[in-house]
Amino acid sequence: MTLRRDQERLAHLAMNRFGLGAKPGGIARIRDNPKAALKRELEKTGIADITNSTLPSYVQACQVVHTDFNAEHKLKEKELTARFNQHLKPEIGFVERLVLFFSNHFSMSILKDGAIRATIGQLERDVIRKNVLGSFNRMLLGVMKHPAMIRYLDNEDSIGPNSTSGINWGVGLNHNLAREILELHTLGVGGGYTEDDIDGLAKIITGWSFVRGWEAAGKYNGGNERNRGQFIYRKDWHEPGAQRVLGKLYGGSGVAQGESVLSDLARHPSTAQFIAFKLVHHFITDDPTPAMVEPLADAFKSSHGDLKAVAEALIDLPEAWTLPMTKIRTPYELQIAQFRALGRIYEADERWPFYSSLNTLRNIPWERVTPDGYPDETQYWEGPDAMRIRMETAPINSYSLLFKGPFKTAPAVLAGQLFASAISKASLQAIANATEQYVGIATLFMIPEFQRR
Amino acid sequence: MSSFDHSHELPALDPRVAGAAAEGCRESRLLLSRRSMLGITASLFSSAFLPDFAKADTDPQARFFIVMLRGGMDGIGMVIPKLDPHYEEMRRELALPDSATLSLGSDFALHPALSTVHSMFGASDAVVIPAAGLPLRNRSHFECQDNLENGLPVNLPNATGWLNRLFGALPAGDPVRKRFGLEIGEAPMILRGPEPVLGWSPTWYTKSNPDVLARLEPAYKSLAPELWDSLQRGLAADALATASGAGTSNEISVLRKGFIGAARLLRASTGPRIAALTVDGWDTHADQGGAAGQFRDRLAELDVALNDIKAELGPVWSKTVVCCVTEFGRTVRTNGDSGTDHGVGTAALLVGGALKGGIVGDWPGIAENQLYEGTALTPTVDLRAVFKGVLRDHIGVPLDILNTKVFPESAAVKPLGKLVDSPVTTTARVAASSSPLTNEEVAPILRYRKRYGS
Numbered sequence: 001m002t003l004r005r006d007q008e009r010l011a012h013l014a015m016n017r018f019g020l021g022a023k024p025g026g027i028a029r030i031r032d033n034p035k036a037a038l039k040r041e042l043e044k045t046g047i048a049d050i051t052n053s054t055l056p057s058y059v060q061a062c063q064v065v066h067t068d069f070n071a072e073h074k075l076k077e078k079e080l081t082a083r084f085n086q087h088l089k090p091e092i093g094f095v096e097r098l099v100l101f102f103s104n105h106f107s108m109s110i111l112k113d114g115a116i117r118a119t120i121g122q123l124e125r126d127v128i129r130k131n132v133l134g135s136f137n138r139m140l141l142g143v144m145k146h147p148a149m150i151r152y153l154d155n156e157d158s159i160g161p162n163s164t165s166g167i168n169w170g171v172g173l174n175h176n177l178a179r180e181i182l183e184l185h186t187l188g189v190g191g192g193y194t195e196d197d198i199d200g201l202a203k204i205i206t207g208w209s210f211v212r213g214w215e216a217a218g219k220y221n222g223g224n225e226r227n228r229g230q231f232i233y234r235k236d237w238h239e240p241g242a243q244r245v246l247g248k249l250y251g252g253s254g255v256a257q258g259e260s261v262l263s264d265l266a267r268h269p270s271t272a273q274f275i276a277f278k279l280v281h282h283f284i285t286d287d288p289t290p291a292m293v294e295p296l297a298d299a300f301k302s303s304h305g306d307l308k309a310v311a312e313a314l315i316d317l318p319e320a321w322t323l324p325m326t327k328i329r330t331p332y333e334l335q336i337a338q339f340r341a342l343g344r345i346y347e348a349d350e351r352w353p354f355y356s357s358l359n360t361l362r363n364i365p366w367e368r369v370t371p372d373g374y375p376d377e378t379q380y381w382e383g384p385d386a387m388r389i390r391m392e393t394a395p396i397n398s399y400s401l402l403f404k405g406p407f408k409t410a411p412a413v414l415a416g417q418l419f420a421s422a423i424s425k426a427s428l429q430a431i432a433n434a435t436e437q438y439v440g441i442a443t444l445f446m447i448p449e450f451q452r453r
Numbered sequence: 454m455s456s457f458d459h460s461h462e463l464p465a466l467d468p469r470v471a472g473a474a475a476e477g478c479r480e481s482r483l484l485l486s487r488r489s490m491l492g493i494t495a496s497l498f499s500s501a502f503l504p505d506f507a508k509a510d511t512d513p514q515a516r517f518f519i520v521m522l523r524g525g526m527d528g529i530g531m532v533i534p535k536l537d538p539h540y541e542e543m544r545r546e547l548a549l550p551d552s553a554t555l556s557l558g559s560d561f562a563l564h565p566a567l568s569t570v571h572s573m574f575g576a577s578d579a580v581v582i583p584a585a586g587l588p589l590r591n592r593s594h595f596e597c598q599d600n601l602e603n604g605l606p607v608n609l610p611n612a613t614g615w616l617n618r619l620f621g622a623l624p625a626g627d628p629v630r631k632r633f634g635l636e637i638g639e640a641p642m643i644l645r646g647p648e649p650v651l652g653w654s655p656t657w658y659t660k661s662n663p664d665v666l667a668r669l670e671p672a673y674k675s676l677a678p679e680l681w682d683s684l685q686r687g688l689a690a691d692a693l694a695t696a697s698g699a700g701t702s703n704e705i706s707v708l709r710k711g712f713i714g715a716a717r718l719l720r721a722s723t724g725p726r727i728a729a730l731t732v733d734g735w736d737t738h739a740d741q742g743g744a745a746g747q748f749r750d751r752l753a754e755l756d757v758a759l760n761d762i763k764a765e766l767g768p769v770w771s772k773t774v775v776c777c778v779t780e781f782g783r784t785v786r787t788n789g790d791s792g793t794d795h796g797v798g799t800a801a802l803l804v805g806g807a808l809k810g811g812i813v814g815d816w817p818g819i820a821e822n823q824l825y826e827g828t829a830l831t832p833t834v835d836l837r838a839v840f841k842g843v844l845r846d847h848i849g850v851p852l853d854i855l856n857t858k859v860f861p862e863s864a865a866v867k868p869l870g871k872l873v874d875s876p877v878t879t880t881a882r883v884a885a886s887s888s889p890l891t892n893e894e895v896a897p898i899l900r901y902r903k904r905y906g907s
Contacts, residue, residue, distance in 0.1 A: 179610055189893050190902040270907060277898055290905050328680070360654050362640060370611075377897065382680060385652045388687030391666070392658040426672035433668050443665055448677035 005421045007031040010321065012422035014038055016453040017283060017325060018315070020093030021337030024409070024417035030091060031420070038094050038315050042308055047095045048129040050086050055079065058230075061122035062147060065115045065229030066213025072118040076110060077348040079121020080365065084345040087336050098132050098311060099124070100333075101282055105275075106143045106185060107373035108152040110366050115151040115210065115229060120366050123148050136275065136305035137266035140185065141259060144177070145231050147210035153177035153371065160206040160239025173239075178202035180371050181265065188277075191270030193246060200243040204250060205258045207238035272300035279310065282376045284320055286327070292319050325452045328382045330374060331361035333453070334390070335397070338445055341418055344401050353400040357393035361386055391446060398441035411440030415447075423449050513628045515807065515847050515877070516719045517727045518762065518775040519616070521601065521641065522755075524736030525594065526779035528799030528830065529819075530748055532583045533562045539819045545787045547743050557581060561812060565744055566752035569760040570804060577810030578770075580803040580872055582839060584817050586832025587780070590825070592795035594736070597780035602643035604837060604860045611891045615840070615859050616729060617646030619850065621888040622858035629848060635718060635728040637711040643729050647887075647895040651725055653694055653718060655710035661688065694718055708732060712758040716765035727848075732758075735779060739790035759804055771806035774847050774873065778836055784828045785819045798830035801839055807847055807873050835866045842869035846876035858888040 008027055014034035015022040030037035041047060056064070056075065064071050087096050103124050110117040127142035143149050150156050158174035159166045166172065178201035182193045211232050215223030222232055233255045242251040245261050246268075252260065265271060276296035280288040299313035300306075314320060329337060335354055339345045346354050358364045363381075368374050407414070412432040415423060427447040434440035444450060530547065533554050534540055541548045554562035555571040561583060563571050573579040589600035589608060599608055604615030616634055623630035634644050635651045644650045666688075673681035694714030705713075715728045734751050741748045755777070763770050782799025798817070814834040817823055825831040837860045844850040844859065845868050856864040870876075889895060 176610065183611075183893060188898040189896040190899040190907060192907065273902075273907060274898055277901055281897060288901065293901070293905075360656055372611075372892070372896075382683055383652065384683050384685075384687030384690060385654055386687070387680060387684035388661070388691050389654065389656065389658075391661040391684060391688075392656065395662065395665075396658065424672055424676055426675055430668040430672055434665070439662070439665060443668060446665070446669055447672055448680060451680065452677065 008420045008422050010034045012419060015092055018092060018094045020087055020096055021340050022418045023340050024414060026091055027420040035315060038092060041090055041092055041094050042133060042311055048099060048132050050082050050125050052082050055082055056122060058122055058126060061119045062229030064118040069114065072114045076117050076121060081348055084339060088340060099129055102128050102132055104373040107368045107371055108148055109369050113151050116148045119148045133308040136307055137263050140262055140266045144262060147229055147231055150208060150210045153180055155205060156209040158206050159237040160203055162240055163206065163238055164236040173202050175202045178205060184371055186265040187268055187270040188274030191274060197245050200245040201261060203239040203243045204261055207234040208258060209234050266305055269301060272297040275300060279314055283314060285323055286378050292317055327378050327453050328451055329453050330381055331358050331363040332365055338397055342401050342407060344404060353396050360389050394445040395442040398445060399438045402438050406437060411437060411444050415444055419449055511628050512722055513726055514772040515726065516769060516773040517848060519729050520775060520777045521731045522735050522777060522779040523731055523733045525781045525783055525795055526735040526799060527737060527748060527783040527793050529785060531564050531752060532581055532800040534816060535562045536560045537819055543785050543819055546791055547741060547787045549743050553744050557812060564752050566749045567756045569756045573804050574810065578804060578806050578808055579810055580808050581812045582801040582814045582834050584798045584814055584830055584832055585801040585834045585836050585839065586798045587836055590797045592781055594780060599642060601780050602641060606862050609891055611893050613646030613889055613892055614643035616643045617648045618888040619859045620648040622854045624883060629726050632725045635725040637715050637728060637730045639731050641729050641731055647889060653690055653714055655707050655714055708754060709758050709761055713761045713765055716762045720766050720769050737792050738794060739792040741792045773805040774807050774843050775804045776843065777802040782830050785824055785830055796829035797825045798832035801836060809871055809874055813869060837863050837866050838869045842872045846873045849877040
């Protein structure tokens with residue numbers, strides 16, 4: 001019995017520290033070897049892919065850019081539905097957590113522009129998901145050559161001062177994207193770059209732009225209706241000549257010049273350390289130590305940025321299985337854990353309980369205003385005001401999810417299916433004592449075992 | 454001191470924030486928000502000036518609210534230059550006849566929706582600055598909002614907010630600093646940075662069910678006492694902010710609930726002293742309206758909300774300054790859609806019992822040749838001069854801290870004097886060492902690298 005309790009504790013840890021929360025019966029299904037179950041998820045072919053033929057391709061999503069707000073908005077909601085449904089599929093959801101992690105690593109806000117609103121879901125499917133167990137280099141290149149990121153960090157009008165257009169129009173550089181690539185996406189703060197490196201990189205990616213609505217409609221700057229919204233390289237805007245970044249002189253021309261810098265940044269030791277630190281910070285503890293960070297950084301370096309190798313190193317960290325679960329689900333993750341517990345989601349036209357609670361808790365997907373992404377510091381999510389709002393919104397969520405029809409299982413029985421022996425008597429008692437079903441489910445959503453991860 | 458202030462029994466403190474709590478106070482601890490851990494860590498490392506102030510826990514009386522009107526508020530619509538000969542010709546259908554406005558004397562008048570503000574002006578509790586502006590004048594919402602909130606002469610990427618830097622620049626034991634800043638509903642850039650920030654959000658939700666709470670208590674106390682403590686503090690703060698009365702009714706907008714709650718939290722003797730609020734909806738490109746319409750409705754709600762602050766503060770109103778500011782004004786000429794487009798100079802409105810009252814700053818005129826870039830009101834007062842005047846004379850922040858830490862490189866921008874009735878002395882404070890200008894300087898990866906190497 002003791003052995004089974006220990007195994008179920010580890011299974012609970014796998015489900016919550018690494019995953020999106022158990023589905024009914026999940027603990028029992030993976031308790032024999034939780035670590036192996038996690039690794040199996042990484043081996044499963046196509047685990048990260050959303051296969052839904054009604055979702056748009058890159059070209060199709062770009063066709064919607066700057067057409068009309070409602071079209072952009074409807075597409076974004078449809079992408080969110082697909083994301084919800086994908087979150088429900090895997091037994092544990094470790095790969096889904098990695099998708100969310102890297103989506104947040106390259107955080108953008110749809111509030112800034114319709115180009116982002118229309119294409120962010122497609123970017124997540126075709127760039128983040130396609131590479132989440134593959135090459136960090138390919139993910140980085142894919143994001144930086146995507147209209148959503150070009151627009152979000154203002155590179156579409158960055159023009160080399162010595163380029164043809166720069167000389168003719170007297171316009172210049174925008175450093176935003178170059179700065180954030182170094183500060184947030186690759187080396188990280190303190191990773192050994194200078195303002196000169198930012199300037200060099202900014203010059204190298206001049207001309208990396210996208211076709212705005214007015215350019216497509218008016219056939220300006222190489223735009224037309226066929227390439228509406230898409231990435232475009234504008235040769236006349238590109239700063240000519242070789243540029244220096246991190247001590248290396250990059251010659252070459254065109255997009256290839258930028259691609260070779262990004263590839264070097266993607267395999268830089270500081271990038272390896274930064275990604276490793278962020279993963280440990282996100283999944284395990286607010287206080288990562290070199291003993292936890294270095295094995296991941298080493299895996300990153302020796303595999304040339306293979307993210308599957310890094311994910312395996314995370315599973316293999318002894319601390320991942322011994323440190324107490326002191327982190328708390330983000331409000332978004334909490335909503336998803338609720339979906340998985342009940343096997344229900346909010347469809348596009350019934351999402352007000354989702355948006356309403358995430359709005360007050362400041363965690364709406366794809367709406368982090370600043371490019372640093374939603375924070376991983378636990379304290380950010382468990383302050384007094386946040387805990388009060390979690391308590392107020394849990395019944396709204398349970399009521400709304402049950403509104404589709406009563407749930408066949410009693411709340412206390414469901415708790416047993418979700419936690420097996422990894423639930424305290426006190427928590428079980430709190431759920432069992434509820435008289436109404438929706439109150440029992442709301443209590444289940446609020447027990448510490450459901451909140452912590 | 455009213456008995457109200459001491460009537461709330463609060464739970465014991467989360468041990469993990471004990472460091473901050475040692476220098477904190479009760480209502481402030483209730484609200485310690487999402488970013489506090491990062492801030493506490495940073496501030497504990499820099500608390501070099503603690504000892505002299507930690508022991509003398511005075512109760513700072515001055516209250517300061519900053520209300521940011523988002524979207525670019527039309528200053529000429531709010532503060533009407535009735536004696537300017539070009540007013541009617543420029544404003545056309547948006548112009549109000551003198552008889553429809555609320556007079557501020559011979560030169561200016563208020564929009565008729567601001568009846569409470571008008572009576573405050575009559576009681577010398579309002580200061581009207583008709584033509585204020587920012588260092589940045591490029592008419593972009595995002596960049597000008599950033600500039601308003603980062604307090605810098607030129608925008609920096611990833612900048613911290615000037616209100617956060619104010620807390621960071623005060624000595625560690627300072628009674629204003631240790632009560633922290635309060636943000637309502639949103640997390641505006643003005644409070645962004647390493648210093649701990651308190652948060653409270655007005656909501657329309659049904660309050661937490663006491664029965665559910667009681668059933669959860671044993672589980673939380675044994676498994677997650679720190680979460681339980683946090684929750685209790687959140688519930689207590691919310692109870693204080695929404696205690697019986699106007700703030701609880703669902704007839705009242707979330708905007709007004711925010712103002713009422715902020716006032717209640719700042720009224721409490723051990724509560725925070727400085728709050729930041731935001732009000733959306735001022736980007737009136739079309740159908741702005743004159744005596745009626747959308748602009749009038751926004752002003753009317755602001756007027757009611759400012760009255761709410763006064764009513765809730767009670768006797769503390771006399772210790773209060775509220776600054777209503779916006780990122781830019783609007784074009785002086787009415788556009789083809791009966792609206793106004795992005796401009797530059799605009800009105801700033803200060804209310805509060807601590808003010809001297811009156812109209813402050815020169816009027817630049819709105820003749821063709823007097824306009825900024827031919828279209829906008831030319832600012833005559835730098836908003837940083839307004840903030841510096843209030844912070845120096847009302848809160849008692851020394852000028853050298855204001856010139857270097859809060860509003861860097863602003864020594865040439867002299868604080869506006871004579872805004873408040875009884876300026877406080879400022880000699881007792883010495884700037885603390887750290888007040889980073891960008892959040893880059895406090896990124897988690899940087900802390901790791903400083904500790905363990907890269």
